[in-house]
Amino acid sequence: MRSSLWRVGEVAKRTGVSVRTLHWYEEIGLLSPSQRSEAGHRLYAAEDLGRLQRIRSLRQLGFSLDEIGECLGKRKFSPQQVIALHLGRLDEEIALQQRLRDRLESIAMRYGAAEDVSAEEFIQAIEAMTMMEKYFTQEQLQELEQRKGILGPDEIKAVELEWPDLMARVRTEMDNNTDPADPRVQALAKRWMELLQAFSGGNREIEKSAATMYRNEPGVARQYGVDPKMFPYIQRAMDAAKASQT
């Protein structure tokens, strides 16, 4: 009889759980040793170890101690229901983490090789992405992602470098009150439309969403050098181009 009683330390060594964990399981009423020595030391019998084994099995499957307690306590619980519930929870969590992972990776890829990225710049990129998720619908984001895949990363980077430069030139002409029909402005407007086409693929809804974003988020607009005031100026340049074509 004596040989079939184990003390906490022995149980801990054999099963791999910590002594504190065994204390904790007793405290919450999940697993109490069936005996105590005169000095108050815990003595675990074989049946206690069996219960511990079951607890560990259920724990490994990700159940909470509360749920385990209910499973082991009551005879009437429905395993299918419990598992289905748990499975659903897990699926949700996994999907969430996967989305999170994808977002993180897309940011990491954006700055894959560059070494001199400042924290400032980095956080702005993150903000830009959360903004995108705020202003574009799920389908639009998918479409953008798809077109990104077609263009390839080098092309994307080139455009991202060219865009602020183009914006600055447009701003200069606009500030100088250059006639929208001027060849320089015409060239800028042509390039603007090309880049816009590369971004939106001609999807009007995407262009609208982008415009809304630039209007509502001065931070994002500043990052790319976009000013809503440029929109009508370029529009006038486009109108002038059409007029000269006829």
Place this chain on the structure above:
Amino acid sequence: MRSSLWRVGEVAKRTGVSVRTLHWYEEIGLLSPSQRSEAGHRLYAAEDLGRLQRIRSLRQLGFSLDEIGECLGKRKFSPQQVIALHLGRLDEEIALQQRLRDRLESIAMRYGAAEDVSAEEFIQAIEAMTMMEKYFTQEQLQELEQRKGILGPDEIKAVELEWPDLMARVRTEMDNNTDPADPRVQALAKRWMELLQAFSGGNREIEKSAATMYRNEPGVARQYGVDPKMFPYIQRAMDAAKASQT
């Protein structure tokens, strides 16, 4: 000036975070309102809202408040490193959850339709699975899984029903000291080998691992009615079959 100062409730409504969260951010020094009213009410300025926005962005990417504090505080941190670290952590978590999910699903499928599964039986199944993962190597488990796919669920269930029955019959003959060469025992031994073949696919290592499991885990053995003492008895039956063939 006055109009660009917001109180906690207003900030909470605008940004979607709770008042308590704003209190908390101040308590841990992550975001303190740049002013207080005479009565001690928090007054957030535009720059505070900007910082809050950055905090929210980073939070959405799954960073801890500690990490966010460091990112926003120091200029010298390496975004790539932080992201790579985080990405690694996420991948690990996802893989873990995926494995967990698969295990859960395999258990759920085992008892998909059955309605009268007792908690006892259910927990035993879970224990059996954790035992499998303890005694079989990763490759062996994959091989078993593959063979399970080939056999199909109905076949599996049939075998699982037949196995305890077969064990009981063998036990009876063994207890009666029936000659291993007796036709009845020969028939049982033949069926034993067939089922074993269906399980192991002739893989000796898998058979060895299973034997070790049955020897070390009386609980699992009891569940399937297996007794290590049967092994040599069946072996003698097989030997007798061979001898009679020559």
Place this chain on the structure above:
DNA sequence: TCTTGCCTCTCACGTAACGTGAGGTCGTAA
């Protein structure tokens, strides 16, 4: 002016599942 109702404040406990000491007791071997 007083009350009403809606802020806001600080303080403080609760969450899940233990980890990590602190300070004291028990058992046994040298």
Place this chain on the structure above:
DNA sequence: TTACGACCTCACGTTACGTGAGAGGCAAGA
């Protein structure tokens, strides 16, 4: 007898807040 290891209980720390409790502030109506 003393040293050492195993054990005991108590209690705080962890994450990122949620949820009150009790008290004070602020504008509007009676």
